Amino acid sequence: MSAPTSDTPGDLGPSIRPRRLRSTAAMRGLVRETELRPHQLVLPVFVREGLDAPQPIASMPGVEQHSLDSVRAISARAAAAGLGGIMLFGVPERRDAVGSGATDPQGILNAAARAVVAEVGESLVVQTDLCLDEFTDHGHCGVLDAQGRVDNDASLERYAAMAVAQAEAGAQLLGLSGMMDGQTRVARAALDAAGFTNVALLAYSAKYASAFYGPFRDAVESPLQGDRRTYQLDPANAREGVREAALDVQEGADIVMVKPALAYLDVLRRVADVSPVPVWAYMVSGEHAMIAAAAQRGWIDGDRAQLEALVSIRRAGADAVLSYASLDLVERGLIA
Numbered sequence: 447m448s449a450p451t452s453d454t455p456g457d458l459g460p461s462i463r464p465r466r467l468r469s470t471a472a473m474r475g476l477v478r479e480t481e482l483r484p485h486q487l488v489l490p491v492f493v494r495e496g497l498d499a500p501q502p503i504a505s506m507p508g509v510e511q512h513s514l515d516s517v518r519a520i521s522a523r524a525a526a527a528g529l530g531g532i533m534l535f536g537v538p539e540r541r542d543a544v545g546s547g548a549t550d551p552q553g554i555l556n557a558a559a560r561a562v563v564a565e566v567g568e569s570l571v572v573q574t575d576l577c578l579d580e581f582t583d584h585g586h587c588g589v590l591d592a593q594g595r596v597d598n599d600a601s602l603e604r605y606a607a608m609a610v611a612q613a614e615a616g617a618q619l620l621g622l623s624g625m626m627d628g629q630t631r632v633a634r635a636a637l638d639a640a641g642f643t644n645v646a647l648l649a650y651s652a653k654y655a656s657a658f659y660g661p662f663r664d665a666v667e668s669p670l671q672g673d674r675r676t677y678q679l680d681p682a683n684a685r686e687g688v689r690e691a692a693l694d695v696q697e698g699a700d701i702v703m704v705k706p707a708l709a710y711l712d713v714l715r716r717v718a719d720v721s722p723v724p725v726w727a728y729m730v731s732g733e734h735a736m737i738a739a740a741a742q743r744g745w746i747d748g749d750r751a752q753l754e755a756l757v758s759i760r761r762a763g764a765d766a767v768l769s770y771a772s773l774d775l776v777e778r779g780l781i782a
Contacts, residue, residue: 480760487768487781488533488573489773491535495554507738525570531570532570533575534558545589549608549611560616562616563616576612576633580668605632606632610640613642620645625678630697647699653679656730684713688716719763749780756775
C-alpha cells in the first residue's frame, strides 16, 4: 500500500503521525513492545569464605562480596522483591590444582546454597555456578595436563562430581559456565544417576573470551595468568555461538545462555530465533561497571542507562537477564 500524499510541502498528511503514540507516558506504556519485569531478572551474588560482613568490590560499584549471613539476607530481599532467581559464586580461602573446594560439601559455594535454600525455599530459584575457575590455584575453568593445557575430559569428571555436590546442597538450577565440550551431557547424566532428575541445567553455551570479565575476576580474586581463548568463543564468531547453543540443547540443557550480553546482542538474537528452550543473557561485570562508574562521575544517568541496557537485552530475545543492578532497580521501584 502506498503512503498518503499531500500537495502541501512539509505536510505529512492526516495518517502519518507516529508521534501520536508517544504523546504521554500512558500511551507509550500501552504500545510498548518489550516489557521488563522483576521475575525476568536474576541477581548474581559473590559469597566469600571467612567474611563476617559484606565487603565492597572496588571495580564493581554497588556490588559486594557476601558472608554466609549476609547472603541469606540479600536472598530474602531478592525473594521479597519478586526477582526470578539468585546465582551464587563462591570465593574460597584455599585453592588447589583440581578445585577440591568445589566438591567439598562444606565448601563455600555448597554452604551458601544450603543457607540460601534454607532462607527462601522455593520462592526464588537458587542457582549455583558450576565452574572450577573460582576453586583452582591456576584460575582456569578445568584441570590442567602436564603441559599446562586445560584437559577437557579430566575436567568433565570434576564437573560431574561438582554437579552432584551442588544438587545435594539444594541448588535448583546449575549454571554450566566452564565451556568444556560435553559438559552439559556429563552433568545431566551425573544428576540423573544420583536421582536429581528435577535439577535444571543452564548451559553458558555462547560464552565469549571477553575483556568485559575483568571486574568479575577481581570479585572472585582469580589467580588466572594468561587467558581462556582455547575454550571460550572467539568474539568474531556469531555462527559458532548458535552452534554451541544447539549442541547444548541436544545434550540436555534446559536453558541456554549468551554471555556477555550487550556486546553480543546480535548473537543473542540469532540464538533466540532458533532455540527450542529459554534463552538467557548475562550483563557481565564489565558491562555493569562501565555504567556504574560513569554514573558515579556524573557523566550519564545511571538508572536510565541500566534500564536501557536491560531492555535492549530483552528486546534482542533474552527471556531472562542476569544483572548486578537488578535488585537495586526493583527495590527502588524502577522495575515493577
